[in-house]
Amino acid sequence: MAKYFKQSSAEIISGLLSDAKVKRVREYVGGEDFKSDRERVRQEAARRLKNIRDRYRQKGRTPEAAAKERELTLRLAEVEAESAELRVRLSELLEEEEKLRAALDEL
Numbered sequence: 001m002a003k004y005f006k007q008s009s010a011e012i013i014s015g016l017l018s019d020a021k022v023k024r025v026r027e028y029v030g031g032e033d034f035k036s037d038r039e040r041v042r043q044e045a046a047r048r049l050k051n052i053r054d055r056y057r058q059k060g061r062t063p064e065a066a067a068k069e070r071e072l073t074l075r076l077a078e079v080e081a082e083s084a085e086l087r088v089r090l091s092e093l094l095e096e097e098e099k100l101r102a103a104l105d106e107l
Contacts (some may be wrong), residue, residue, distance in 0.1 A: 021096070028092075041084035045077050052076065 016022055028034050052073060061069070 025092075037088055041081055041088075044084065045080045048080060049073055049077050 017026075053069075
């Protein structure tokens with residue numbers, strides 16, 4: 001039973017890794033485009049964070065207010081980074097949708 005499970009698991013994983021979509025994603029994630037997109041997203045998040053800090057910075061804040069601002073700012077940066085990653089993923093999905101629609105139209 002364990003041998004069959006290991007063999008079927010290996011077949012499933014092999015099948016997944018040979019899938020064209022998975023290959024494309026693996027190539028993208030390992031490629032320079034992904035690295036440059038990720039770096040661009042990080043830089044944009046840092047720029048937005050700096051703008052927010054500059055815009056809302058108050059003189060004479062209490063340590064508690066400064067700590068709360070840091071906490072909220074960090075959470076905002078996390079949300080912005082996640083949002084950017086989702087936009088990249090959405091663009092990939094939209095591209096895939098266009099290809100699938102084109103393939104369906106050809107049929």
